[in-house]
Amino acid sequence: MLELFGKAAAAPLAILFPALFISLTWLGLIFVRPFLRLLLSRQKGINELVGHASAGFSLLYGLLLGLLSVAAFDNNARINSAVQRESASIALLYRGAASYEEPLRSELKYLLRDYTFYVIERDWPAQQNGFVPTAGASRLDVIRDLMLKFEPKSHSDEILQEQLLGHFNGLLEARVERISGVDLRIPGVFWYVVIIGAIIQIVLIWILDMRFFTQMLLGGLVAFFLGVMFFLIYALDEPLQGAVAISPTNFQQVYETFMRLDDAR
Numbered sequence: 001m002l003e004l005f006g007k008a009a010a011a012p013l014a015i016l017f018p019a020l021f022i023s024l025t026w027l028g029l030i031f032v033r034p035f036l037r038l039l040l041s042r043q044k045g046i047n048e049l050v051g052h053a054s055a056g057f058s059l060l061y062g063l064l065l066g067l068l069s070v071a072a073f074d075n076n077a078r079i080n081s082a083v084q085r086e087s088a089s090i091a092l093l094y095r096g097a098a099s100y101e102e103p104l105r106s107e108l109k110y111l112l113r114d115y116t117f118y119v120i121e122r123d124w125p126a127q128q129n130g131f132v133p134t135a136g137a138s139r140l141d142v143i144r145d146l147m148l149k150f151e152p153k154s155h156s157d158e159i160l161q162e163q164l165l166g167h168f169n170g171l172l173e174a175r176v177e178r179i180s181g182v183d184l185r186i187p188g189v190f191w192y193v194v195i196i197g198a199i200i201q202i203v204l205i206w207i208l209d210m211r212f213f214t215q216m217l218l219g220g221l222v223a224f225f226l227g228v229m230f231f232l233i234y235a236l237d238e239p240l241q242g243a244v245a246i247s248p249t250n251f252q253q254v255y256e257t258f259m260r261l262d263d264a265r
Helices: 010-031 035-037 046-100 104-129 135-148 155-183 190-207 213-235 249-264
Strands: none
Touching: 010 035, 010 190, 010 213, 035 190, 035 249, 046 104, 046 135, 046 190, 046 213, 104 135, 135 155, 135 190, 135 213
């Protein structure tokens, strides 16, 4: 996905994309427009023809950009929801583990702290570099095996075990969905289409016959908005790697709120 730009911070990209489109438009008006005017000098009513051509094109192109924006936002929101559910499941498991007897209680709490720390320090850097981390799954296997060793001695113990296993299953589901976000992105073919569409939009502006300053202003405004739309889609795409990638803040909050004091003992 636009690998040319790499993964830069959001603020520079918010300036870079509009500047790139504005520069392309203005350079074309300065160097390409004179040749287009010579080629089309005998065509009368060129502005009306361009208007007719761009009306349907702009509608379809705007619809495409809108759909891609919604798709990128939906992907981002879905992975962010999975991150929140995973961290919440860890917190519920950690608090519920206090109801176990020793030594199961301390062992389970230690493993949950270890998993949370691993997600923050290992999972996230790997995700941001496009790698799918796997060691976390092994840690969860150990936690599951430890929980299954608990033998309920009363009805309340059975209820507790059922609730904690439910939270653990929720943790597993949320983790799988989070991991799926590493490779989640808008297909490259869509980027080819929107880039070609942007070029066509800019060329149509070059063809218009009007005062140079007016054309520069009009072209600059259209190019600025195109750049903003490209930045929006690019920034939201790849939820765990993009310019506004989801952070491990939820896990950090769980660790600081529930685990740090126990870890310091």
